[in-house]
Amino acid sequence: MAAAYDQDTLFGLLAIDEVDRADCARLLERTDDAEQVAPVVAALRRSFGSFNQIPVDEPTQDPLVWLKAFFTLTPRVVAWSRRHDIPDRVIRDTLADVGRHLAISRRVTGEFGLQTWRWLTYHFTVRIFALGRLQFALERAAPATEVDGVIKAGDWVLAVHIPESGPLLPSLVDESLAAAKQFFAERFPQHPVSVVTCDSWMLDPFLLDRVAPESNVGSFVRRFTPIGHSSDGHTDALYFVFRTRDLSRLDELPRDTSLQRAVLERFELGETWQVTWGYLKL
Numbered sequence: 065m066a067a068a069y070d071q072d073t074l075f076g077l078l079a080i081d082e083v084d085r086a087d088c089a090r091l092l093e094r095t096d097d098a099e100q101v102a103p104v105v106a107a108l109r110r111s112f113g114s115f116n117q118i119p120v121d122e123p124t125q126d127p128l129v130w131l132k133a134f135f136t137l138t139p140r141v142v143a144w145s146r147r148h149d150i151p152d153r154v155i156r157d158t159l160a161d162v163g164r165h166l167a168i169s170r171r172v173t174g175e176f177g178l179q180t181w182r183w184l185t186y187h188f189t190v191r192i193f194a195l196g197r198l199q200f201a202l203e204r205a206a207p208a209t210e211v212d213g214v215i216k217a218g219d220w221v222l223a224v225h226i227p228e229s230g231p232l233l234p235s236l237v238d239e240s241l242a243a244a245k246q247f248f249a250e251r252f253p254q255h256p257v258s259v260v261t262c263d264s265w266m267l268d269p270f271l272l273d274r275v276a277p278e279s280n281v282g283s284f285v286r287r288f289t290p291i292g293h294s295s296d297g298h299t300d301a302l303y304f305v306f307r308t309r310d311l312s313r314l315d316e317l318p319r320d321t322s323l324q325r326a327v328l329e330r331f332e333l334g335e336t337w338q339v340t341w342g343y344l345k346l
């Protein structure tokens with residue numbers, strides 16, 4: 065195992081906010097969780113570098129046990145990434161999602177926690193990379209996302225994700241897509257990719273009619289060709305726009321922006337937001 069980092073280095077690398085550092089330090093100092101953490105570390109290591117061909121087992125659903133496992137595995141993630149010539153900037157930008165998601169959890173619940181620990185299993189099995197504004201996960205296409213002449217089940221594709229890190233300017237999206245094309249061809253030529261997929265509530269056609277066509281969101285969504293596959297998104301849209309999944313709070317949520325109004329309108333119509341799939345060619 066790569067050598068552990070000192071606390072400041074670790075917390076700096078994971079971009080953990082000051083307000084979360086004391087709780088993280090306490091978590092690191094705990095020794096009574098070793099028996100729970102070990103199987104989680106083992107589950108992540110089994111899947112490590114397999115780009116999700118080996119799914120991650122979930123020996124527990126305790127978020128802080130997962131967080132402790134992420135801390136434990138950080139040196140290994142960095143060592144693996146350096147061996148694969150991943151630039152330090154990309155490693156840092158990718159791992160900064162830990163601090164970002166601790167901050168989101170605090171905003172949502174008012175306390176220290178990591179509601180989205182499952183999402184961070186991508187980072188700690190080294191299957192996702194932040195390249196500029198967007199994040200890209202290398203993975204095999206599922207049968208449900210086949211498109212004649214474009215995507216076959218089992219093809220390597222890049223699933224794109226949008227972190228909450230400022231406006232989604234088209235120029236930044238262009239730069240990220242260009243960076244992804246070069247990065248994956250150079251670093252992982254054994255897994256050739258030519259298609260980016262997106263599965264998101266943002267691709268639900270309901271949204272496109274309700275945000276300005278020239279908006280960042282509208283321009284992003286229009287880059288994708290529908291794959292013709294979708295599933296119920298339940299409270300996803302609510303969570304991403306309002307950071308709550310509490311349907312009893314709809315009346316009190318703000319309606320200041322077109323995005324907020326669109327999300328609420330769909331619930332008020334008694335409809336379900338769809339997680340819709342689309343693709344674009346790199």
Ligand SMILES: CC(C)(COP(=O)(O)OP(=O)(O)OC[C@H]1O[C@@H](n2cnc3c(N)ncnc32)[C@H](O)[C@@H]1OP(=O)(O)O)[C@@H](O)C(=O)NCCC(=O)NCCS
Nearest residue numbers: 226227228229230231232264279280281304305321322323
């Ligand atoms: C996706 C995201 C980057 C878009 O931000 P953006 O570039 O500022 O969006 P736009 O400029 O196109 O905004 C279009 C409209 O939506 C509003 N809007 C954008 N993001 C918003 C948010 N998080 N909450 C409320 N309103 C938002 C804008 O104010 C604008 O409203 P208007 O038409 O009334 O002026 C931003 O919403 C975000 O960070 N979301 C969280 C991450 C996320 O949703 N990821 C996708 C997960 S599947």
